[in-house]
Amino acid sequence: MSEAAPVRVPQTGPVRRCRRDWLTDGAAWLFATGWTALVAWLWWSDWVPATSMPSTLMIVDVATGVVASAAVWLRRRWPVTLAVALVPTGMFSMATAAAAMVALFTVAVRRRPAVTLLIGGAYAATALPYFGYQLNPLQPQAPYWWDVLWACVVTALVVGWGLFARARVQLLQSLHDRAVRAESEQHLRAERARQLERERIAREMHDVLAHRISLVSMHAGGLEYRRDASPEEITRAAGIIRRSAHEALADLRGIVGVLRTAPTGDLRPQPTLAELPALVEQSRLAGVRVRWNGRLDGAESVPEQLGRDAYRIVQEGLTNARKHAAGATVDLSVTGAAGGELVIEVTNPAPVGGGGAPEIPGTGTGLVGLAERAELAGGRLEHGPAPGGGYRLRAWLPWPA
Known part of the structure; x- marks a missing residue:
C-alpha cells in the first residue's frame, strides 16, 4: 500500500485522485470488504458455535463492517476523523477491523507520529472489552489473553509499516528536492561561466581596440593641424588610418553580441598563438609531457582574435590534462589554413584520473566557457572520451582568408 507525500493540506473541495490513487483506494476497499465478508461467513457457518453469539449482534457487526468498508474512500480527505470514528466500533464489531487498520495506516503516513501512536493505542485498547464478552471468529477456542495479544501485535505492525512508509516517502521527496536544487545550481554555474x-x-579586446582607435585619432589629428604636409605624408597617414580602421572593425566583429561590463583587473595585452610555444614549455615544466611539433603553416597570418581563442583553448586543455591525468603524455595538434578552419585537438591517451597523482579540484565550468567562446567566434567545441581510451578536446574555429 503506497501513499502520497506526508504533507498535511487542508481540503476545501473534492479530492482529486490520480490513477494510482484510484487503484490504491480500490484495493483498500476490496481488502476491507473481503474481510467483512469473511467475518459474516464465519458467524453463520459451523465454525463458530451457534449459541455463542446472538443473531442480532452478528447482524450489527456485519452491517457496521459494510459501512466502515465504504467509508475507506474518505480516508484521503479526513484521515484522522475516519480513524477516530472507527475506534468505538472496535468494542463490538470484528468486521470493521480491516477498515480500521486501513484508516490507521493512512494516519501513520499522513500525520505526525504522536497522533498515530495515540490512535493506535486506542485501537489496541478496544480489544480488551471486545474479547471480554465476544468470541474471536477466527479462533473460537483461543484464550482471552491470546486474542488480546494478537490484536496488539497486528496494530503495532500496521503502525510500524505506516511510519516506515512515511519515512521512505519523506526520504524520496528530500532526494528529489536535492536533485532539483543541484540541477538548478549547475545551470546557474554554467550560465555564470558563459557570462x-x-x-x-571583452576585457581582452580593450587594449587592442584602444590601440587601433588611438592610431586613427593621432594620424587624423596630424592631418588636421599639419596643413603644410606633403602629399606623400598625407597618403601615408591616410593609409595608416584606413588600415587601423579596418583592423578595428575586424576586431569588433569578433566580439559582436558580447555583453560588455566595466573593465576590471589586469588589462595588459593578452597572449595569442605566437605565445603557444611558451605555453607548451611552461606545461612541460609543470610536469605535463606534451607532444607537439611546434609548427603551423601560415601562423603569422592568424588574426589576433583567433589566436587568443586558440591560445585559451589549448591552455584549458593542458590544464585539464594536468588536473585529471597528471604524468600522462598529452598529444597536441594545431592545424589549419587561411580561408578554412583552425583545428585544435588535445588528447590524453591514458585513462582519465589514472596518472597516479591526486586529482586537482576544479569548478567544472572551464569547458562551458570554452564552448561559449568557440560559439561566439563562429566555431564549435567538442569534448569527451577518445576512441582509443582517455579524453579528447577538439575545437574548430573559422580562419578568415
Whole structure:
C-alpha cells in the first residue's frame, strides 16, 4: 500500500485522485470488504458455535463492517476523523477491523507520529472489552489473553509499516528536492561561466581596440593641424588610418553580441598563438609531457582574435590534462589554413584520473566557457572520451582568408 507525500493540506473541495490513487483506494476497499465478508461467513457457518453469539449482534457487526468498508474512500480527505470514528466500533464489531487498520495506516503516513501512536493505542485498547464478552471468529477456542495479544501485535505492525512508509516517502521527496536544487545550481554555474567568458573576451579586446582607435585619432589629428604636409605624408597617414580602421572593425566583429561590463583587473595585452610555444614549455615544466611539433603553416597570418581563442583553448586543455591525468603524455595538434578552419585537438591517451597523482579540484565550468567562446567566434567545441581510451578536446574555429 503506497501513499502520497506526508504533507498535511487542508481540503476545501473534492479530492482529486490520480490513477494510482484510484487503484490504491480500490484495493483498500476490496481488502476491507473481503474481510467483512469473511467475518459474516464465519458467524453463520459451523465454525463458530451457534449459541455463542446472538443473531442480532452478528447482524450489527456485519452491517457496521459494510459501512466502515465504504467509508475507506474518505480516508484521503479526513484521515484522522475516519480513524477516530472507527475506534468505538472496535468494542463490538470484528468486521470493521480491516477498515480500521486501513484508516490507521493512512494516519501513520499522513500525520505526525504522536497522533498515530495515540490512535493506535486506542485501537489496541478496544480489544480488551471486545474479547471480554465476544468470541474471536477466527479462533473460537483461543484464550482471552491470546486474542488480546494478537490484536496488539497486528496494530503495532500496521503502525510500524505506516511510519516506515512515511519515512521512505519523506526520504524520496528530500532526494528529489536535492536533485532539483543541484540541477538548478549547475545551470546557474554554467550560465555564470558563459557570462564570465564574455566579459573576459571583452576585457581582452580593450587594449587592442584602444590601440587601433588611438592610431586613427593621432594620424587624423596630424592631418588636421599639419596643413603644410606633403602629399606623400598625407597618403601615408591616410593609409595608416584606413588600415587601423579596418583592423578595428575586424576586431569588433569578433566580439559582436558580447555583453560588455566595466573593465576590471589586469588589462595588459593578452597572449595569442605566437605565445603557444611558451605555453607548451611552461606545461612541460609543470610536469605535463606534451607532444607537439611546434609548427603551423601560415601562423603569422592568424588574426589576433583567433589566436587568443586558440591560445585559451589549448591552455584549458593542458590544464585539464594536468588536473585529471597528471604524468600522462598529452598529444597536441594545431592545424589549419587561411580561408578554412583552425583545428585544435588535445588528447590524453591514458585513462582519465589514472596518472597516479591526486586529482586537482576544479569548478567544472572551464569547458562551458570554452564552448561559449568557440560559439561566439563562429566555431564549435567538442569534448569527451577518445576512441582509443582517455579524453579528447577538439575545437574548430573559422580562419578568415
